[in-house]
Amino acid sequence: xLILKLWNYIMGYVIILVEGNxxxxxxxxxxxxxxxxxxxxxAGPASARMKMALKHFxxxxxxxxAARCRVSLVSKVGLPFLLxxxxxxxxxxxxxxxxxxxxxxxxxxxxxxEIDGNKNTSDEEINAVLLKHGIRPGILKYxxxxxxxxxxxxxxxxxxxxxxxxxxxxxxxxxxxxxxIPPELVDTDEPCNIIAAKDGMIxxxxxxxxxxLVKEGDTVIKGQVLVSGVLKNKHDENDIxxxxxxxxxxxxxxxxxxxxxxxxxxxxxxxxxxxxxYYIELFNRRYKLPFQKLSFDRYEKLETVNRLSLGNDLVxxxxxxxxxxxxxxxxxxxxxxxxAQQRAADRAYAxxxxxxxxxxxIRSTSLNYKxxxxxxxxxxxxxxxxxxxxxxxxxxx
Amino acid sequence: xxxxxxxxxxxxxxNGNKVPVSERIIEFLELPKDIVLNLxxxxxxxxxxxxxxxYESIIEFDSGKIxxxxxxxxxxxKGKYLDIREINxxxxxxxxxxxxxxxx
Numbered sequence: 001x002l003i004l005k006l007w008n009y010i011m012g013y014v015i016i017l018v019e020g021n022x023x024x025x026x027x028x029x030x031x032x033x034x035x036x037x038x039x040x041x042x043a044g045p046a047s048a049r050m051k052m053a054l055k056h057f058x059x060x061x062x063x064x065x066a067a068r069c070r071v072s073l074v075s076k077v078g079l080p081f082l083l084x085x086x087x088x089x090x091x092x093x094x095x096x097x098x099x100x101x102x103x104x105x106x107x108x109x110x111x112x113x114e115i116d117g118n119k120n121t122s123d124e125e126i127n128a129v130l131l132k133h134g135i136r137p138g139i140l141k142y143x144x145x146x147x148x149x150x151x152x153x154x155x156x157x158x159x160x161x162x163x164x165x166x167x168x169x170x171x172x173x174x175x176x177x178x179x180x181i182p183p184e185l186v187d188t189d190e191p192c193n194i195i196a197a198k199d200g201m202i203x204x205x206x207x208x209x210x211x212x213l214v215k216e217g218d219t220v221i222k223g224q225v226l227v228s229g230v231l232k233n234k235h236d237e238n239d240i241x242x243x244x245x246x247x248x249x250x251x252x253x254x255x256x257x258x259x260x261x262x263x264x265x266x267x268x269x270x271x272x273x274x275x276x277x278y279y280i281e282l283f284n285r286r287y288k289l290p291f292q293k294l295s296f297d298r299y300e301k302l303e304t305v306n307r308l309s310l311g312n313d314l315v316x317x318x319x320x321x322x323x324x325x326x327x328x329x330x331x332x333x334x335x336x337x338x339x340a341q342q343r344a345a346d347r348a349y350a351x352x353x354x355x356x357x358x359x360x361x362i363r364s365t366s367l368n369y370k371x372x373x374x375x376x377x378x379x380x381x382x383x384x385x386x387x388x389x390x391x392x393x394x395x396x397x
Numbered sequence: 398x399x400x401x402x403x404x405x406x407x408x409x410x411x412n413g414n415k416v417p418v419s420e421r422i423i424e425f426l427e428l429p430k431d432i433v434l435n436l437x438x439x440x441x442x443x444x445x446x447x448x449x450x451x452y453e454s455i456i457e458f459d460s461g462k463i464x465x466x467x468x469x470x471x472x473x474x475k476g477k478y479l480d481i482r483e484i485n486x487x488x489x490x491x492x493x494x495x496x497x498x499x500x501x
Contacts, residue, residue: 027458028454031486036485039480
């Protein structure tokens with residue numbers, strides 16, 4: 001049985017060689033004297049090997065003598081022998097113990113705060129709220145109440161619709177989800193019209209409730225009433241009913257962006273000179289190693305942080321930071337005709353795209369160049385989309 | 398001569414089976430014989446291991462044969478590569494390749 005083998009190992013045993021003519025007598029006497037032996041194997045006509053419990057080994061002299069056998073030690077197995085070897089190294093064990101305690105103490109603090117899921121809310125905003133509630137690197141893990149922090153974040157920052165705060169290892173992980181501002185809704189009981197939210201040309205109109213005032217192909221301007229909530233009785237002019245108009249009006253819209261074509265560009269380039277600065281981080285403070293100086297005026301910086309950590313979550317506040325600096329300079333480069341035009345076109349496209357709302361379907365993009373009398377040209381990009389331009393508006397203002 | 402014939406008729410059971418009276422009583426009462434009479438109980442697992450409870454002592458020990466003393470006489474286990482796996486005052490466990498068991 002495994003548990004028996006384990007037990008024997010913990011208590012310790014010896015492997016002995018018994019040599020003599022009456023090994024049977026030896027075994028009988030051992031059994032009688034309650035000396036624990038096992039795994040007895042004959043190793044020759046007058047010798048046998050067996051395992052004996054360590055604590056009974058000293059009693060073996062009498063049986064050996066009575067049976068006229070010689071007992072010799074083959075090997076010692078077990079925990080007691082291991083411990084004996086380390087008895088001389090008490091300081092080692094003490095050191096190991098102290099190390100373990102120190103490690104545990106270090107682990108009980110929060111050293112890193114991680115924020116994820118935020119697109120529109122800045123890290124600083126979230127960190128400010130955390131700081132207000134006393135959360136920052138270096139505090140004890142056990143004092144942190146994750147529920148309170150999650151609630152506080154949600155209450156104080158409007159844009160968050162969900163927050164999750166957890167402590168893992170030495171990290172405080174803050175996860176947020178932002179809400180989309182819901183559109184302003186008009187009460188379904190209130191009568192309203194559907195008006196154009198922007199200029200466009202009607203592509204399709206589907207009316208559920210109300211009277212449509214425009215049709216496919218019509219050009220409309222912003223604010224124009226597309227579907228009226230006023231229902232008139234054809235036969236009786238005075239009989240009118242006000243309803244909450246419902247319709248889906250899709251129209252073609254255009255967004256324009258323009259940028260002038262420049263034949264030169266100012267750009268930053270790397271001169272090729274590099275320098276590295278080394279820092280040591282202790283408890284979230286940086287200390288620059290001595291005899292180092294940065295000699296560049298303009299540069300690009302790349303920072304590598306190496307922290308002592310056990311796995312992903314148990315991060316210690318000790319690290320080694322390398323700042324890699326690349327010297328940069330500025331120069332004016334003359335562009336070829338195509339390059340200049342391409343750059344202007346890209347810029348114009350980006351400006352136009354910025355104006356396009358997320359829900360719009362982009363159908364086509366057109367690029368044109370306009371030349372003026374000085375010979376300078378401008379790139380004009382027009383993006384044509386199809387989108388829903390219907391917007392509810394209360395009757396009567 | 399007539400008396401001898403009478404004696405012969407009184408004998409029952411298998412001829413020559415000398416089961417003592419005490420044992421017959423114990424069998425009748427269905428008491429465990431190994432505890433009451435100290436008879437050895439032998440458990441074998443195939444021909445690989447044999448456990449004998451209630452043995453008295455080891456008479457001979459060799460990798461080819463092990464002879465034990467028991468209440469029922471001496472029990473000889475013959476085979477190859479015989480080892481004593483465990484041994485204590487009540488029980489002995491022998492492993493190896495077991496070929497024969499003999500009571501003498």
